[in-house]
Amino acid sequence: xxxxxxxxxxxxxxxxxxxxxxxxxxxxxxxxxxxxxxxxxxxxxxxxxxxxxxxxxxxxxxxxxxxxxxxxxxxxxxxxxxxxxxxxxxxxxxxxxxxxxxxxxxxxxxxxxxxxxxxxxxxxxxxxxxxxxxxxxxxxxxxxxxxxxxxxxxxxxxxxxxxxxxxxxxxxxxxxxxxxxxxxxxxxxxxxxxxxxxxxxxxxxxxxxxxxxxxxxxxxxxxxxxxxxxxxxxxxxxxxxxxxxxxxxxxxxxxxxxxxxxxxxxxxxxxxxxxxxxxxxxxxxxxxxxxxxxxxxxxxxxxxxxxxxxxxxxxxxxxxxxxxxxxxxxxxxxxxxxxxxxxxxxxxxxxxxxxxxxxxxxxxxxxxxxxxxxxxxxxxxxxxxxxxxxxxxxxxxxxxxxxxxxxxxxxxxxxxxxxxxxxxxxxxxxxxxxxxxxxxxxxxxxxxxxxxxxxxxxxxx
Numbered sequence: 001x002x003x004x005x006x007x008x009x010x011x012x013x014x015x016x017x018x019x020x021x022x023x024x025x026x027x028x029x030x031x032x033x034x035x036x037x038x039x040x041x042x043x044x045x046x047x048x049x050x051x052x053x054x055x056x057x058x059x060x061x062x063x064x065x066x067x068x069x070x071x072x073x074x075x076x077x078x079x080x081x082x083x084x085x086x087x088x089x090x091x092x093x094x095x096x097x098x099x100x101x102x103x104x105x106x107x108x109x110x111x112x113x114x115x116x117x118x119x120x121x122x123x124x125x126x127x128x129x130x131x132x133x134x135x136x137x138x139x140x141x142x143x144x145x146x147x148x149x150x151x152x153x154x155x156x157x158x159x160x161x162x163x164x165x166x167x168x169x170x171x172x173x174x175x176x177x178x179x180x181x182x183x184x185x186x187x188x189x190x191x192x193x194x195x196x197x198x199x200x201x202x203x204x205x206x207x208x209x210x211x212x213x214x215x216x217x218x219x220x221x222x223x224x225x226x227x228x229x230x231x232x233x234x235x236x237x238x239x240x241x242x243x244x245x246x247x248x249x250x251x252x253x254x255x256x257x258x259x260x261x262x263x264x265x266x267x268x269x270x271x272x273x274x275x276x277x278x279x280x281x282x283x284x285x286x287x288x289x290x291x292x293x294x295x296x297x298x299x300x301x302x303x304x305x306x307x308x309x310x311x312x313x314x315x316x317x318x319x320x321x322x323x324x325x326x327x328x329x330x331x332x333x334x335x336x337x338x339x340x341x342x343x344x345x346x347x348x349x350x351x352x353x354x355x356x357x358x359x360x361x362x363x364x365x366x367x368x369x370x371x372x373x374x375x376x377x378x379x380x381x382x383x384x385x386x387x388x389x390x391x392x393x394x395x396x397x398x399x400x401x402x403x404x405x406x407x408x409x410x411x412x413x414x415x416x417x418x419x420x421x422x423x424x425x426x427x428x429x430x431x432x433x434x435x436x437x438x439x440x441x442x443x444x445x446x447x448x449x450x451x452x453x454x455x456x457x458x459x460x461x
Contacts, residue, residue: 044248092197337432
């Protein structure tokens with residue numbers, strides 16, 4: 001370990017000590033997260049300015065700062081499966097009518113898929129407006145290596161239809177899925193939790209006394225799991241510091257400048273979709289400014305971690321405690337939103353890539369036929385994308401071949417992928433929370449005995 005790396009790590013430890021000053025009651029979680037974000041950005045830019053993005057000193061520094069960042073992500077992943085299982089069981093047990101589960105789940109999925117279709121249209125529009133095309137993209141050794149890997153992965157997913165993906169959602173061994181061993185493990189655990197909860201409801205209907213015992217046990221376990229989540233969330237500022245340091249210090253300035261148009265178009269498309277979410281919330285009587293103020297810590301963490309799944313605990317906690325979304329709805333929205341209908345990764349990204357490839361293939365991307373076909377394919381793939389691993393890359397591996405396009409364009413954008421993926425992940429998570437809030441408002445139209453709602457969705461001023 002060089003002396004420069006040691007000095008950098010001493011500075012990093014000093015920044016952690018500095019962030020502990022914000023661990024006081026007068027500082028909200030949003031302020032703590034903001035402090036971690038700004039500190040990470042400053043430290044990352046400092047490393048870039050002094051050493052450059054591809055320096056061995058930076059690599060050596062990130063090797064150790066990643067212990068904090070990756071360790072935090074692992075702790076979050078540790079609580080995901082127990083949280084999903086217990087919360088899904090609790091969500092169903094709290095319902096007095098099983099039919100309400102279908103209505104809530106159906107509406108959450110409908111909103112997620114619907115907004116993803118809108119996101120695909122926005123992606124097409126932005127790629128065309130900025131004049132983006134696949135022609136002229138630089139193809140170096142790193143991109144060629146990535147292209148070979150993508151082609152191999154495409155071959156593995158080529159024979160997977162939507163029916164095959166749906167079958168993979170169904171758990172054959174829940175203990176195996178609780179380890180997160182499969183790409184579809186989260187959905188599999190959700191399905192098991194729903195079925196377990198339905199069985200508990202049926203037992204409660206047959207034996208009310210036993211039903212009270214079941215409900216008490218589930219509530220106790222839920223309280224323990226949420227306390228565990230709170231313990232992990234207390235580390236959020238330090239995790240964000242390390243994660244943002246990695247993203248900023250590990251980026252290549254030349255690659256960013258070379259592909260600045262694609263980055264700008266992607267961020268404009270993402271901002272438009274945040275506006276679409278806000279419009280949908282406002283149409284349902286929600287104070288949009290108050291909403292974004294409350295979800296800011298969640299979006300910040302999603303931005304830094306680039307993981308929708310790792311954001312599930314904070315997503316659920318914020319929906320319940322800050323947005324007053326009923327617990328059953330919050331659990332369904334956060335879990336489904338991490339695997340189905342991701343607006344950024346499964347909507348905007350593959351649509352932009354397909355639009356960029358169309359002119360190269362002699363197709364006008366602004367024709368009605370092309371737009372309708374692409375949006376329809378995006379909608380279908382966004383529902384089943386978790387079956388092949390999830391994420392923007394695999395969404396592209398499904399959408400591009402379905403449109404008759406090669407997948408090599410994905411490899412050409414590898415150098416700027418982290419910078420865009422941060423915002424895409426934040427959009428994915430916001431889409432799930434939007435679905436939760438809107439569905440929570442929809443509960444007003446259900447019979448009061450159908451669902452035990454702990455509160456109402458965020459109201460308008």
